[in-house]
Amino acid sequence: MHKAHLASAFQDRNVLGNRIDVLISTGAPLQHQVQRFVTRIFGKLVVDGYGCTETGRLASNGSVAENVEIRLLDLPELGYLTSDCPPRGEILARTPYMAGYFSLPRFTEQGTVRQMESDTEDWIALNGVMYFRTGDVGELVAPGNIRVIDRCKHHFKLAQGIYVAPEPIEKVLLQSPLIAQIFVWGCGFMQATGAVAVPSKKLLPALGFGSAPLATALESAKQQASTLILQSLADVGQRCGLKAWEIPQRLVLEPTNFSESQGLLTASGKLSRAALIRRYGKMLSDTQDECEGLEITSALPPTTGVCAGLHSILKRISPKQSFVPTDSITSLGLDSLGVARLCAQLRQQFGQEVPARVLFTLETLADLERLILAGPQAARAIVGKCSTTVNFDEEADARCQDLAACVVGLSSPSVPQQTSKESGMVLLTGSTGFLGAFAASALAHSGLKVICLVRATSQQEARDRLQACLQFYQLADEVPAKMIALPTTGVENSYLGLPAEFQGEAGKATTIVHCAAQVSGVLPYGALCAPNVVGTKQAILLALQTGAQLVHVSTLGFVDDGLSETSCVSTRNLHNRSGYAQSKWVAEQLVWKAMESCNLRAVVLRPGTVCAARSGASNTKDAVSLLLLGLVQLGCTCLSDRSPLPAGFNLVPVEYVADAIVVAARSRRSLPRGPIHLCAPQAVATRTLCQWLTEAGHELNDLSPQEFCKRVQQVDETHPLFALRGSLGQTPTGHSARLPAVEALHASALKIRTSRVMTKDTLVKSISFLRAAHNEQMCRKRNGPMDDGPQVELSTAEPKSRLRVALQFDRGPAEV
Template identity: 75%
Template sequence: MPISSKSNSMVAPGCRTTCCCVLMTGLVGLLLAPNLLAFWQWGKAIYQLGLRQLIFHFRRVRKLRSCSICTRVILPTELYNLCGCCDFLCCQHCALKGEASHEHVLHDEVEPLVVRTSPLAAANTAAQALAISFHLYASRRCVGWRAGESYIWHSYEEIGNMSANFADSLQRLLRKVSVTKGIPVIGLLSAVSIPWFIVDFACSLAAIPLVTMHRATDDAALAQILDKTGLRLLIASKHLLPVIQRASSRASASQLQLVILIEDSSEPYCLQQSSRPLVEEETDSRPPSWQQNGFLETLQEGNDALRVPSWRDPKRLAKLLPSSGSTGAPKLAVVTEEALFKDSYGRTPESSVDIVTYAYEAIRQSHDVLMQGGRIGVFSGSLDRMLEDVRALRPTVFAAAPTFWTGLYNDFENDVAEEGGAGVVVASIFQPNQWTLEDGVDKATTHRTHALGVQRFITRVFGKLVVDGYGCTETGRIASNGAVAENVEIRLLDLPELGYLTSDSPPRGEILARTSYMAGYFSLERFTDQGTFRQMESDSEDWIVLNSVMYFRTGDVGELVAPGNVRVIDRCKHHFKLAQGIYVAPEPIERVLLQSPLISQIFIWGCGVMQATGAVAVPSMKLLQKLGLANMSLAAAVESANDEASALVLQSLADIGRRCSLRAWEIPQRIVLEPVAFSENAGLLTASGKLSRIALIRRYGKLLSDQRSDCTGLEITSALPQTPGLCAGLHRILKHISPKQNFDPRDSIISLGLDSMGVARLSAQVWQKFGHEVPARVLFTLETLADLERLILAGPRAARAIVGKCSAVVNFEEEAAARCEDLARCIKGQASAQGTPQSGHVVLLTGSTGFLGSFVAHALAHAGFKVLCLVRATCQEEATERLRSCLRFYQLSEEVPETISALPTTGVENPCLGLSEHVMPGIISTIVHCAATVSGVLPYSALCTSNVTGTKQAILLALQTGARLVHVSTLGFVDDGHPEVGRVSTAHLHQRSGYAQSKWMAEQLVWRATESFGLRAVVLRPGTVSGARSGASNTTDAVSLLLLGLVKLGSTCLDDRSPLPAGFNLVPVDYVADAVVVVARARRSLPPGPIHLCAQEAISTRTLCQWLSEDGHELKDLSPEEFCKRVQQVDETHPLYALRSSLGTSRSASADLPVLEARNERALKLRTPRAMTKDLLVKSIKFLRSAHDSQCQFRPQSITDEKGVANPK
């Protein structure tokens, strides 16, 4: 409808150039233009807009338009005529000359000027962004309506002024309305029109909470909204006065004081001619309890001097959106200021876009369109005239609900049946010289996944331009063409009753959605006096809390096609149970059965007393033709031949059901023919055109179930399960790879007890099941199994947010200072109990069941020491058996020597290294601390407890007993060429493994205790500990797995870009064990600082491969690409399986061999060879192959006491 206001039109601002610049650029235009008129148009455009603006426009415009007569390019802001049925275009000059003779109607158009949208980036609120849009695109067309054959448009400036006027009037009216609590909420109940958008924009500008209701909202739903919100002011279409009056009477406590009426009668096309009529009903003769005012009068009472604040509370209530009400009373979803701003203006484009959208229903994305400088064409009021609207408007975006597309497809199918083939009908759709939706629409948007036939039809008509949108009122957009939106996190919930599990392939379950902006449903209790909305609560069955995270239950069943890509396959919210205990989904069945040409609408239902489904169907005219009753009305025909008609419809439904592979109980066995179509006025359709199932069940449930009782108890049976633990898919994976059998979402990843091979298997199986790559380094940054579950099911952006939240960067300097202070407090707390220095031959050894620890225990015992070995166990017998198994496995001893005693411990991270009081030894001369959790994949945070806290407990016990501490560290954090000093810079520490970082931190505690508290300590830093002279080797060490893996693979890669390390600094385990013995025996002082235990020269990977080849192992030299490909193909039993992530890509350049300084080692005067030889390598490979082939049955499973180097240099 045309609307007039007090605002004056504003000339679009443009740059004014100098006369010289105009002439120069005009000459350029003359070269490009075919005549003097074109030269004049170019010069005029340059003068009005500026040369820079014009250049920017032509660089950004997506499509140049030219006159079909004179071929001149249409310049920005220029008026031209465009045909609504074909691509004919005529400039204004040719039209005035009378050369624009054309067979079709021509519509006036204006070429929009592309402008920079950078001013929008400065907006902090939705109102501020809206005001900037009105100014930025002032002269552009904004909202239009169709009067006659063409659309008439209001500019952005006009809409902005009218919105400001109306906002000012609303603020004045609301001051007169008494409100008991908070800021008043107003309602909007109207058909889509120019006033609808003005009200919407005005409320955004003035920060007035708005309830936007569909025009088909009935009196029952409106009454509930009046009670829930306490509405004082309602803006409504005049023809809906009867609905408002009845709703006010039905409401338990209506507080409505003022109704502003929109005059529908001034519409160019009467809304009552719509195919979904808005029937005038008799108004109650009693006078209304509220005051009435006209929309135009209210608009004219305001002024446009509205002040828009630069900041608003993000939690402030902006809008309330009623749900569809398909399962009962509509609920009011809350949209906060933050959600409105981020969703509409959070993605500012670099330049404006010529978006033209068609609003046949009130659109939620109107703010999005205005942000990009687009325009909105309003529906003329009838679906019968929609094609005329589209031809006059030529929209670039056409969005429609599922009911629209399904109805269009059904009409198409019926036409195919009549014409005798799809080719004839499709050819008629695309007739020559006829404009169709495909010609102008850049994007066709649907709103839910359709049946396969509907999808194919839409794709064939629109080509590659179809966007299948998926979302809901409570969360907004969820996915587009299956791809989860950036600000959305989803997960799948197992539905065991329906047979949908995340352990399926692909994973399936109910889709749960979560966004950072969703605020739940409205209630006055959560609405504060400041207009803000308190934190969302899960007080409705539509919301569920899983592991402290709240999700919305969409009621849709989806399958995870790929990471961040979900496909809707079913519906679980409307399921019902039959007598056999089988759950049935009605919506997919309804979509299939609507293919029958004999029906136009259908409703499927069942209950616990029915063996198969029943149906309520609205017959089509083709049923009458088949009955030979084409001259009769539908109601009369159904009444006179009900049995015959029912039989024909049931047979048609059965044929279609069998053809589409429906199960026997899904095909209706009972039917009720309803001659009156389901409609909104009858309460059988929701505002969005969906079936109102509650109302349908109450009306037809007794007829379908053949029960004589009423249908009060025949409600929708929900198949939704109670709040579960982990999803079935992840639970099955964990049971397969972890020694644990029970898992809680709050469990840490560390609690799974996985070694490197187990971690690799977990990553691989997550990839195979969910298609989500979770590298080991990422896996252990997650705090709990719940985080892992969210990560593998969420969309890409949500996954990045989860990883970012858990992957905190450690400041090692600050961390070291804090831990040293904690150590100092503990030492001062036990100062009175500190012991005097001890001498003797009693050694307390930690980590004795690890690879290095076993050899150290054996070497100390043979050197005459009494060795007390700490073993994680519950009793003395278990500890002794574990120690015996380790010594036997590494070929050291069949039995535990008499000089070795096994002491059970609960863990070295506990006080007194986990020793109980009754087994605490007396005099201890030396504590050798070898215990550490060794892993190349665990992060620093996961290793602190065992590696850093364990060292702290060893220091405290050494000071308490007066023993000397031999701390076994690592060279993993030492830079090449670094001298043997205690302080190592943290400059490159973030590039090291979590194991190396934890060992660096543990060393800081040792040096602090040595310098400040007199701890007698020696720090040994071994290189990569390799096999013994006997050949016994560490079967879980990365280097051992790599070398054995190359032998098993029969391949290597010696290229400069090889993913293999350049080499290793290998030292035999015998050499390191003998060094510990010498240090424990030493009576004289040793050199200050740490002692590096490493070979004089590192051994290159090329040399190791050459030795293996000389021993008869065939190693084929592959290219980096081929080698990486072969490594990625190995199975779980292969030694390289645990190393696939580090061998997946080639290097950009060759790496140098590590060079380390080892001078303090000379003071030990060791005679044991410290270099790896070919003979040692051959023996080691033989041992590793034998152990691997026997599945390492006797190897200890605990990784807590294991000693090795995870990231060898």
């Protein structure tokens, strides 16, 4: 009641007049109770302002100001880390107003900003970007919202491992009447703090000097002055509750006041601690001959690595275990599930939405660190700086010109032309992928000798990897005699990455089946260009050099529904496709160019969504596989017109595509010169797939779109649907897309008898295979580091202004 009357009295008397709208509090964080009380008393808006002389305004009521970049620096010794929840650390700031400080004489005389950084500990350069150290500990309440919770600047550690904050101690000790200024410091060689003090004139009567100059008095009675001041500091410290190690035990007396002209004070009148340490550090240390480098003694950690919060996330999800700010995002080795986990954990830890499409426009981990800590304004600037748009027509022209130049530079074939007895040899790339493994098995069973390229460091390792792959897909227990496994460093390298000692053997092949590709729906074109585009160029060059025929396995991922089998596919909708589809389109343009200009003998196959084998063996890295397995584990589906699920899929069994590769490799007759689409006669509706699963005994409750999306959003990282939450967790505003329809007339020329239709029996077996593989993978991850997660086919199309992930129908060969 008293507060209410007080507020009424202030408002009635109009104490502040009628022209004040806002009250601003600065200097220290305003407690919530105080802010509420002042608001009620004065009836005005109360703003808790945060800033400093060096940078200007930084935040108001916690909201970071416009054109201000904020980030946090880990303080592990003080227990403040960006891996905390919410993230905590020292607040670093960057504003346009900082430039004025760079022109101060003591900085410009030294010549560079880097030298300026070494001159004062108030500034720090992180990955080439200069920040001001505020000395405040803050926590990131939300993106662009910071709260000051402590003071950290100038902490130091004593010999017993205790960290000490000098500023509160100095504030207490200044209560001594015998000193005018004081600087408190310590280091790892000292058991207690030391101090540099400028005595006040009240010391003179105690020394018996009356009105003599202070310098003269100290020169004559230095020991007595030190004893008096140390005793006074001890009395004040004990009275105010300082710990024993916080009370100075060593003292340096300075008769001259600290000043800015000496470099001992900052422009705002604060102690320039770096300069004071350089001047007095050796005098204060107990062991003066061991004090080299004490100028940089600080509780602040090294700043060469990524912040602890980001580092802990990366260690959990990346095969790598060490990271530096200059690492590229693609060097993390993440598959699509790993990318989804990274985005989810960035949102959980830092509250920052970083869609996959934005993530891979960033150049380095330093950019990512700035993005998640800097606030909305800086985040937009960082994304804008890193974003690029590819003109795919121009990109294809440039790649074709590069291919033509390489063809001109080809030497005469290093391997003699093949004899008839060698005509049954095939060189296969991508042989440890899903489609590649079945193609290798089918080629060997047809009587062909198959040289399988496997990414490995030795031939034995290559053979072991190939054998493990064949066993996993239930194709063979041992590598058949018709298969030879050779190691490769990567198909993007010269001679498809084959070591020199194996090039002669591989050069005997009369057919090269290029099945290798890195499949990802979240990696952008730039990240997939080397394995998919450059890899295809190397396959073309090897085919031209050895006179071999090329069977190029492309994809239907970039083909619009209803498009006829033509080599001319417009780029009109290519920007809405995944980076994988874009890279396969450019790669295919190289093949057509080589066929036209270099007389390359080639067959182009465009498979659709390659699905399970009759045995049930399936691609565990495929989005459709994960979707169907996820629905079974979730125990529900959504079949309404507004369902987030795709209407259906054009599924083609893997044996059909593998047999098509065999026919193309063995063919002595003329095949269609245009692309050959390998797909089912018609798509299978999602409703039909769910019905088959229900009939097989799997319970799938039909939920409303809202309830289904809610259930999907609740799945954890171990669930097959986790990587698909971006598309399945949002209710569409319209009807589901129509069933995909693709023309496939040229496939009849292959005269394949293998079924190209997905059946209920195959689907049921596939779910059993996928469930067993998923359980084994989860068990392996619980017992070791996260690695080799499913490679999910996702698209990162950007409808209107909102970034989201959407399921794609484009599917190609599995990852190398």
